[in-house]
Amino acid sequence: MSDGPGLSDYRRREQSVTLEQLEQPLDVPGVESSAELLTLNFGPHHPATHGVLRLLVTLQGEIVRDIKPVIGYVHTGIEKTAEDKSYWKVIPVVERMDYLAYYFNAMAYVGAVETLLEAEVPKRAQYLRIIHLELNRIASHLIWLGTSALDLGAVSIFLYCLRERDIVLDLFEMSSGQRMHTRYFQVGGVIEDIPPGFERKVREFCKVMPARADEYGAILNANEIVLQRLRGTCPLDAETLLSLGVTGPLLRAAGNPWDLRKAAPYSSYEDFDFKIPVGTVGDNYDRFAVRLAEIYESVKIVEQALDGLPEGPYITEDRKVALPPRHELATSMEALIHHFKLVTEGFRVPPGEIYNPIESPRGELACFVRSDGSSKPARVHMRDPSFVNLQALSHMVKGSYIADMIATVAMLDPILGGIDR
Amino acid sequence: MPDATGLELLAQELGDSVLETVYFRNRATLEIDPETVCSVLRGLRDRGFTLLASVHGVDYHPSEPRLGVHYELLDMARVDRVTVKLRVGLDAPEVDSVTPEWPTADHQEREIYDMFGVVFRGHPNLRRILMPEDYEGHPQRRDFPVGGEPVIFTRDERKWLEARE
Amino acid sequence: MAAGGIDVEVKRERLGSPVEPEGLRVRDLNAHQLLRGADIEGPNRPAHLEGEELERYVEERVLTTTLDSAVAWARGNSFFPLAFGLACCAMEQFHTAGPRMDIARFGFEAFRASPRQADLIILAGRVSIKMAPIIRRLYDQMLEPKWAISMGACCSSMGVFNNYALVPADKFMPIDVHVPGCPPRPESLMHGILKLRDLVLADPPEGWRTRYAAVGTEEAP
Amino acid sequence: MLRTYLPAIVFLVLGGAVGGTFAVLNSVIGPRRAAPHKQDPYECGLPSEVKRGMRFGISFYLIAMLFILFDIEVVFLYPIAVEFRAYGSFALFETIVFIVLLFVAFVYVWRRGALTWK
Numbered sequence: 001m002s003d004g005p006g007l008s009d010y011r012r013r014e015q016s017v018t019l020e021q022l023e024q025p026l027d028v029p030g031v032e033s034s035a036e037l038l039t040l041n042f043g044p045h046h047p048a049t050h051g052v053l054r055l056l057v058t059l060q061g062e063i064v065r066d067i068k069p070v071i072g073y074v075h076t077g078i079e080k081t082a083e084d085k086s087y088w089k090v091i092p093v094v095e096r097m098d099y100l101a102y103y104f105n106a107m108a109y110v111g112a113v114e115t116l117l118e119a120e121v122p123k124r125a126q127y128l129r130i131i132h133l134e135l136n137r138i139a140s141h142l143i144w145l146g147t148s149a150l151d152l153g154a155v156s157i158f159l160y161c162l163r164e165r166d167i168v169l170d171l172f173e174m175s176s177g178q179r180m181h182t183r184y185f186q187v188g189g190v191i192e193d194i195p196p197g198f199e200r201k202v203r204e205f206c207k208v209m210p211a212r213a214d215e216y217g218a219i220l221n222a223n224e225i226v227l228q229r230l231r232g233t234c235p236l237d238a239e240t241l242l243s244l245g246v247t248g249p250l251l252r253a254a255g256n257p258w259d260l261r262k263a264a265p266y267s268s269y270e271d272f273d274f275k276i277p278v279g280t281v282g283d284n285y286d287r288f289a290v291r292l293a294e295i296y297e298s299v300k301i302v303e304q305a306l307d308g309l310p311e312g313p314y315i316t317e318d319r320k321v322a323l324p325p326r327h328e329l330a331t332s333m334e335a336l337i338h339h340f341k342l343v344t345e346g347f348r349v350p351p352g353e354i355y356n357p358i359e360s361p362r363g364e365l366a367c368f369v370r371s372d373g374s375s376k377p378a379r380v381h382m383r384d385p386s387f388v389n390l391q392a393l394s395h396m397v398k399g400s401y402i403a404d405m406i407a408t409v410a411m412l413d414p415i416l417g418g419i420d421r
Numbered sequence: 422m423p424d425a426t427g428l429e430l431l432a433q434e435l436g437d438s439v440l441e442t443v444y445f446r447n448r449a450t451l452e453i454d455p456e457t458v459c460s461v462l463r464g465l466r467d468r469g470f471t472l473l474a475s476v477h478g479v480d481y482h483p484s485e486p487r488l489g490v491h492y493e494l495l496d497m498a499r500v501d502r503v504t505v506k507l508r509v510g511l512d513a514p515e516v517d518s519v520t521p522e523w524p525t526a527d528h529q530e531r532e533i534y535d536m537f538g539v540v541f542r543g544h545p546n547l548r549r550i551l552m553p554e555d556y557e558g559h560p561q562r563r564d565f566p567v568g569g570e571p572v573i574f575t576r577d578e579r580k581w582l583e584a585r586e
Numbered sequence: 587m588a589a590g591g592i593d594v595e596v597k598r599e600r601l602g603s604p605v606e607p608e609g610l611r612v613r614d615l616n617a618h619q620l621l622r623g624a625d626i627e628g629p630n631r632p633a634h635l636e637g638e639e640l641e642r643y644v645e646e647r648v649l650t651t652t653l654d655s656a657v658a659w660a661r662g663n664s665f666f667p668l669a670f671g672l673a674c675c676a677m678e679q680f681h682t683a684g685p686r687m688d689i690a691r692f693g694f695e696a697f698r699a700s701p702r703q704a705d706l707i708i709l710a711g712r713v714s715i716k717m718a719p720i721i722r723r724l725y726d727q728m729l730e731p732k733w734a735i736s737m738g739a740c741c742s743s744m745g746v747f748n749n750y751a752l753v754p755a756d757k758f759m760p761i762d763v764h765v766p767g768c769p770p771r772p773e774s775l776m777h778g779i780l781k782l783r784d785l786v787l788a789d790p791p792e793g794w795r796t797r798y799a800a801v802g803t804e805e806a807p
Numbered sequence: 808m809l810r811t812y813l814p815a816i817v818f819l820v821l822g823g824a825v826g827g828t829f830a831v832l833n834s835v836i837g838p839r840r841a842a843p844h845k846q847d848p849y850e851c852g853l854p855s856e857v858k859r860g861m862r863f864g865i866s867f868y869l870i871a872m873l874f875i876l877f878d879i880e881v882v883f884l885y886p887i888a889v890e891f892r893a894y895g896s897f898a899l900f901e902t903i904v905f906i907v908l909l910f911v912a913f914v915y916v917w918r919r920g921a922l923t924w925k
Contacts, residue, residue, distance in 0.1 A: 043851020061864030077751035099674035162684030245525025568750030720852035
């Protein structure tokens with residue numbers, strides 16, 4: 001497959017882009033000749049970019065003078081694929097966008113379709129959804145903590161976090177049969193009720209997790225190197241963050257307690273009491289501390305949701321939307337017709353547009369669904385928090401050292417699947 | 422959410438640039454004239470909608486004018502959301518860019534340009550963001566083929582090899 | 587189905603040689619008995635051996651290996667994978683290197699950051715057309731001899747997203763092992779790597795198709 | 808004379824031999840396949856744009872010189888430390904003077920701000 005004399009079209013494409021085109025006149029005070037500046041690819045394949053993010057970094061010695069994120073290296077055309085699938089089949093496609101918070105993608109999409117359909121989600125399904133959402137938030141924060149500590153040199157924390165995350169993935173496998181991209185959320189509720197032993201295992205995990213989080217806190221907060229690298233580096237105040245549209249732990253670290261679970265509660269979040277960790281200065285240490293504290297809050301929510309888990313159906317009774325249970329198919333003809341109609345063509349959604357925001361581990365994740373009355377969505381767009389938060393990177397990093405840039409990219413927690421969609 | 426009457430009041434205050442107001446599933450949407458997008462957003466910002474949450478494009482293929490751009494605005498004090506929608510034809514897909522006033526729209530407008538071909542006048546760095554720089558065509562338009570190719574399974578490997586010679 | 591219809595009638599005959607008798611386990615047992623001299627003649631045979639039994643005994647006990655099978659053994663057991671996560675499969679790749687699945691048991695946990703020190707590239711995730719030339723360049727810059735594992739359906743056959751944006755890895759680089767799954771479990775990635783190790787050790791276990799020379803089991807064209 | 812140096816010589820010969828064989832073994836056994844971009848500099852998977860004539864900033868050289876200065880100081884301490892008991896108190900004072908002198912240099916460099924990166 002080597003390209004031989006004529007370049008294959010992939011190779012020609014990439015080499016056609018040279019840095020001069022991307023170069024912009026650099027108005028850096030005090031640097032007249034650009035001989036001292038070095039433009040470097042902090043490129044798609046790099047251990048510290050948390051995915052295939054390419055940062056065009058202009059360096060003056062150790063100091064970062066200008067940074068330009070170049071993305072699109074894992075663009076999969078998910079929004080285009082979602083447009084020619086029926087509503088029911090879009091869920092697995094949408095889940096694969098932000099591959100650390102897959103339950104949140106499904107929740108945003110399913111919430112939007114339920115609002116369009118005005119389908120009523122039973123209370124038990126809402127509680128089950130919250131349990132899985134908060135467990136997924138913990139799992140996402142664990143991968144963030146592991147890889148960020150890896151970037152700062154604390155390699156063993158990576159293995160501890162994976163040990164905890166394995167337990168959470170076992171819970172997902174127990175309730176839905178698959179570790180990742182479980183397609184557990186359906187329009188109108190969840191696809192299956194939780195098996196009998198699930199509640200006991202989740203309580204065990206909820207007992208173990210705070211103690212483990214204390215261990216991580218003890219190791220990292222006592223480590224002078226980590227503190228030196230995080231405290232006081234690359235701060236950004238709340239106003240600039242708001243003008244850049246940044247939401248989530250980055251905004252809360254700067255002091256603005258904006259969290260959609262409290263501000264606009266959805267899926268019965270108002271039944272639980274939990275606190276929102278908020279930082280003060282807005283530097284890397286606050287971002288780290290806010291996310292670490294969120295793990296404890298998520299554990300509290302899961303425990304309260306388990307205590308208050310109501311009885312009742314786990315999916316909406318409306319047969320137009322939800323599949324009838326298997327045993328009913330043998331007896332009632334009507335269930336068979338519903339089943340056949342749903343499986344072949346899928347349910348139709350009244351025409352309209354909806355923008356459904358929820359709180360994902362990285363910020364406001366919203367799904368815009370436009371339906372034209374057929375059984376396929378006309379447009380599915382995900383407002384991904386990492387995509388918007390990435391714009392704040394250049395404001396944070398200009399003028400700081402390379403080591404601080406690596407710590408800032410780690411604390412930004414960008415997920416390239418969500419950015420490139 | 423501004424309820425139906427609040428939406429009508431908002432529309433009158435913003436004057437004739439609002440073409441239509443839609444109140445659907447208690448969410449407010451203002452459809453505006455594309456030329457006045459900057460002034461409408463500035464007016465809404467004065468009324469408390471300080472955070473521009475999202476800018477995204479939609480292709481209303483069968484109906485004209487075809488390319489739509491949506492602006493989702495959020496008022497954090499009153500926890501209030503409003504959507505500003507504008508429609509642009511395929512012949513003159515030109516809209517004023519809001520990036521100078523709202524820096525968050527930078528990458529999102531580049532994505533709409535990359536995926537739908539709507540040119541934003543005044544954008545500091547309008548270039549493709551997701552597709553390769555020298556890619557032809559705007560993939561998320563509805564008439565752009567979904568693409569994809571048949572997968573080479575072991576059973577028809579021979580067929581592919583002959584096809585390649 | 588195409589014109590051929592489903593002619594999937596499975597014919598299975600056992601191959602000529604059943605499991606190769608000279609397997610290691612069997613040779614060990616022979617040597618043991620030779621030493622005790624039990625099976626030669628009569629139980630009271632003196633233990634020492636000479637002449638022809640001595641050669642057989644020595645040949646049984648000493649594992650004679652040619653140089654390249656020794657080199658293949660060294661290469662197979664010391665992969666240095668390139669830390670290269672593209673998308674969701676990278677998360678499962680972390681877990682393969684994590685404490686439970688623990689790739690370190692087989693010695694492959696040294697994930698190298700630069701292609702200059704890696705001889706196995708695991709494509710964990712979906713390959714977009716913008717990323718394909720970069721991966722090809724990385725593959726060119728890797729150490730010789732090099733192998734490539736395409737982990738997950740997106741990389742092997744564009745999986746769920748068969749659209750304008752993705753490229754199957756086979757189109758631009760030679761792939762040795764395809765690991766199915768979306769994302770594949772850590773265990774199945776581990777199985778893929780071990781299968782590659784057997785491939786490198788040049789004695790891959792015969793798949794059931796080759797062992798039974800099964801014909802007609804491919805799907806219809 | 809040879810008797811006392813024998814372990815050192817054996818050590819050197821063995822180290823050289825093992826190191827040499829592994830280096831040579833690689834070029835003897837390893838396959839050689841030319842690939843288009845194999846010798847290009849590796850820059851995260853992209854063609855590197857760094858021109859040859861790129862000059863490093865002056866602060867890099869400053870830090871390098873300071874490091875060499877204080878590293879040599881430590882190297883001088885090793886031989887003294889080996890036979891410290893035999894030299895008695897004379898060596899102790901000598902070393903202290905040596906360290907104090909260099910410490911003065913260190914404080915000067917520190918106060919002048921050469922250690923902070925500009």
